[in-house]
Amino acid sequence: MAITNQEEREEERDEEMVALGLESVVSEARDTFEKGKTKGFEWRRDQLRALLRLLEEKEDEMFQVLNQDLGKHRVEAFRDEVGVLIKSVDHAVQGLKKWMTPESVVVPLVAFPSSAAIVSEPLGLVLVFSSWNFPIGLSLEPMIGAIAAGNAIVLKPSDLAPATSQFLHDNIPKYLDKEAIKVVQGGAQVAEKLLNLKWDKIFFTGSPKVGRIVMTAAAQHLTPVTLELGGKCPAIFDSFKGSRDKNVAVQRVFGGKWGPCAGQACIGIDYLLVEETYAQTLIESLKGVLKKFYTKPEYMARIINAQHFERINNFFQEKSVSSSIVHGGSVDPDKLFIEPTILLNPPLDSEIMTEEIFGPLLPIITVKKIEESIEFIKARPKPLVIYAFTHNETLKQRLTKETSSGSLIFNDAIVQYALDTIPFGGVGQSGFGGYHGKFSYYNFSHKKPVLRRSFLTEFSIRYPEWNEKKLQLLRHMYRFEYFGFVMCFLGLKTIGKWKITTG
């Protein structure tokens, strides 16, 4: 296969990076951290405020590069990336002092008198790998947490979104502390070189395949990692009695499938599960909503590149899959455009039903009774999100208790991403470690317990030489039985019998 222009450019850039001394960039960030620059409250707050200014002042440029890389409409870009980031930075600035305050802890008798607290400290130098589908959002959202927690950062944006990567590379140093926060561009080669260095934390958003590579590399340095991966996020669509709620639900399904980056979203709805008697109603409603909302091609992002286009297009290659198309199916390789497509019951062993779709194809799988969806989901790897559109409280309870996923969302999709009060992350194949809001702060912190004792009271029973009486006193202490302890201490009570052997 001939090397394309893009690949040539990539290779050049990679070598350039290496020539520029990747290691020196990273070690400068580490030195900055060691000097203590990033630990103070003021620095963190000022960086967050500077980030806010970047988001506000560079809005048009961000819309431009997102449109260039992904064909995102500016409203989508604001709704899914810029706007959410503004909200997150505000939340972090507001919460920062509280998050940084040590947490007092209750102390038991054995260590009386003393005080204990849990003090958060930054992990140190963190590496953030972001993904191409929400290239600004997934770069800056982890960074907000890393900054709030007082770390130095190296960010490697995805090279599959080159305009955005360049934007971040050029603008982050203009607004943020360039000695502590670095942006390194490049592809797999650069990533590999970065992974060989020592980090105090690695935050990775991407595919399970690369997630494994990242974690294996991290293991060599005992570096803790957070992996934000993907999976096939199912959406159960229950039968609705009237049309009002159904219509709202179908709109939200639209918003959960084709809204975010044409389905190229880790929390996007991958496929639907519906009762077979309701399937036609659902399909008609979906078609209706597509017609109503999707009036111009610019309202949906395009596929990121030719490779992913091929990948998605290949799903159609199986005849049993292409014949299950009930809406859409047209593609335009030059524009990297794939029409919003609905399929009804493609074979369960076809690739479209075993691989994460990450595109605008929506398979609908029918079941006899909606409760069967639970078994269907349980038989498959744990997804990042399970969605369910239903009024049925029993079904909701069963889903909550019997299925496992990063999150479980009822009657809407994607919106959980904007909520700061719940952790966002996966489980099993969809990853581990959560973030957003204060969870971002904790993600990049070490919670260090600090116990302070005084010299004023001393219990000799802790020390050898050992004897029966000391043992009894300790038995009481460990049960936190103050009264019993005092009684025993005064010789008024004994408890338990036990031999001392000197074998």
Place this chain on the structure above:
Amino acid sequence: MEAVVKGLRERFKEGKTRPYEWRVSQLEGIMRLIKEREEEIMEALWSDLSKPQMESYLHEISLSKAACGLALKQLKNWMKPEKVASQIATFSSTAQIIPEPFGVVLVISTWNYPFSLSIDPVIGAVAAGNCVMLKPSEIAPATSAFFAKYLPKYLDDSCIIVVQGGVKETTALLEQKWDKIFYTGNGKIGRIVMSAAAKNLTPVSLELGGKSPVVVDSDVNLKIAVKRIVVGKWGCNNGQACVAPDYITTTKSFAPKLVDALKDTLETFYGKDPLESADLSRIVNLNHFKRLTDLLDDQNVSDKIVFGGKRDEKRLKIAPTLLLDVSLDSLIMKDEIFGPLLPIITVEKLEDSFELIDSMPKPLAAYLFTNNKKLEDHFVKNISTGGILINDVALHLANLNLPFGGVGESGMGAYHGKFSFEAFTHKKSVLSRGFATEMRIRARYPPYTPNKQWILRKVIDGSYVALLLGLLGLHRD
């Protein structure tokens, strides 16, 4: 091995380990095990480590009982979903965080506190509703055999299984797919465990070790400080403990006093011939014995011994040994000692020790004895370590309200108390939205207009007014 794991997975799928009643029954089983088998446990610990029975009681039996008791008391609370606020952007909705078990978890424990370091993680795993595979350390064979014999008698052995063995068995275990791995041991194996876990994207907790430093200021009550240091070092399995003081730093001027006080206290506690004292654990095996004597016999180190140094290979005993100002390049200052040798490094100013500590891998614990508040604050702020204890040693792990775990080379993840429950729990976010408040203006959806953009901007920012306008469809271009 595969079949065994498959069985656990099926039990978990059946939902056997999820209900509160099952978890309580297992915790009660563990409690009964500890109470009824206390003698057998003590015997096993004596056989494996010659651990003084007081230590066995203090550090293993009672801490495990406390952990189990706390779990029984708090389990209902821990299992409760946490309701959290939802915000304007997802109006109206209810949000909660629901704890759920990971599934089938592997606990690999170690030999120095072979009872508690096995049972504590198991308590957490079971409280969190998981199926558990426990692999105790083969270097403590009597305790390992104890678990193999008694755990099935007291616990549900279809869901909690003990596998005995060494490297071969552990390797086979690591090839299986787990939903969580909890490992206690050293950094070298920790890396192997994490690499194996990476193949299945399995989250891990690694409780490792390091060189826990003790910084001693001259303004302290020396008598009490030294007692605490001694009992924290030699009273903890004769220094074979991950949080035992590894080395001391103090000022050149204070060192002589400190050394004298240490010598006095050591004699008081362990007598003139500590090799005969029943209050000191032996070294666990010949391998470690040789490792430690090699550290001592290094030609750059052996002349720095100021106290102790005696050893008895037949009985695997090494006397409490103090060394003064060994070279920082010597092996005894590079590797975790994990034994009864205590180097004392002197510095000009106490603050210089902070630099020294910083130059080494992050330890599991760091200790400071001082009355100087400023020094204390500086220490807490600047020393990165698993946990910090001021004016005492090792105690912090007895406080079940404090997370116990390392950072950097000393590990990742924490446990004890509620943190044990959380170590084996996935916190699932559950958001439930209503249908009533769908915005008439449908700002989320295309066709995208500037009007919608305005509403979106305001709502994401938290504006109630915009929300209202959006709901009513009132905002106009």
